[in-house]
Amino acid sequence: MPQRELYITTDPYTFTSAEGLESLKRALRAISEICNCKVRVVIPTLLYRELEVLKEGEIEKSILLRPFLIPRRIGIVRMIQLIPVLRQFFYEFKPESAHKYIEEVKEVGPVTRRYIEVELLRVRRELLGYPEMRLPIGWLSSLIFDYLALTHRLGALIVSFRRRFVDILQKLKIAVLVAHSRFKTAVKERARIVRRDLIIIGTALTRDALERLINQFNFDNLPITIAEYLAGKVLIIVADG
Secondary structure, three states, rough: OOOOEEEEOOOOOHHHHHHHHHHHHHHHHHHHHOOOOEEEEEOOOHHHHHHHHOOOEEEEEEEOOHOOOOOHHHHHHHHHHHHHHHHHHHHHHHOOOOOHOOOOEEEEEEEEEHHHHHHHHHEEEEEEOOOHHHHHHHHHHHHHHHHHHHHHHHHEEEEEOOOOOOHHHOOOOOOEEEEEEHHHHHHHHHOOOOOOOOOOEEEEOOHHHHHHHHHHHHHHHOOOOOHHOOOOOOEEEEEEO
């Protein structure tokens, strides 16, 4: 019987330090063991292209990750330390670009790339302290849409070590439900992630997708009015705890 596959993606912040990427590698192994499944890593198109260049040592061509690496002198040191770990990551997990999976996806429920771009412009002032906001809005909206499309089309989970990633989604008027997850706790413990936050994110547009995530995340408790979240919305489910 073939092993079940589970698609995983992650946000750019994971690739800004060797420590962050090592945490992701341990989390992926833990998820594979807990779910008894093969983990397949898929990365948003723009981010994947940059990582392909970076693993060849071309640090100066790294544009997407640069806002997270300030001051620049310290950032360059971190990038140099990251490169061998990034190469190991590509060798072990063989990440793929999202492009071939979501090229035809134009909307996720009511959310389009244009919607995200307009909303980012609206809340830009509120998010000025976020490194992501130093990116061109078109790039950032493309990244966020890719995440939603991957979770919708492939049932992918987003593994993130940065709570601000969820904050940005909430600012875009996308419904977000955060609940304590025994699955997330098990992953964090098995992966020995101690000093970093860990959140695991999925999206649901239908009751079937919602029930799948509830079972997958093994939540301790949920609002009894959860059905109202699915009234034509994209619901972001965050496994926390």
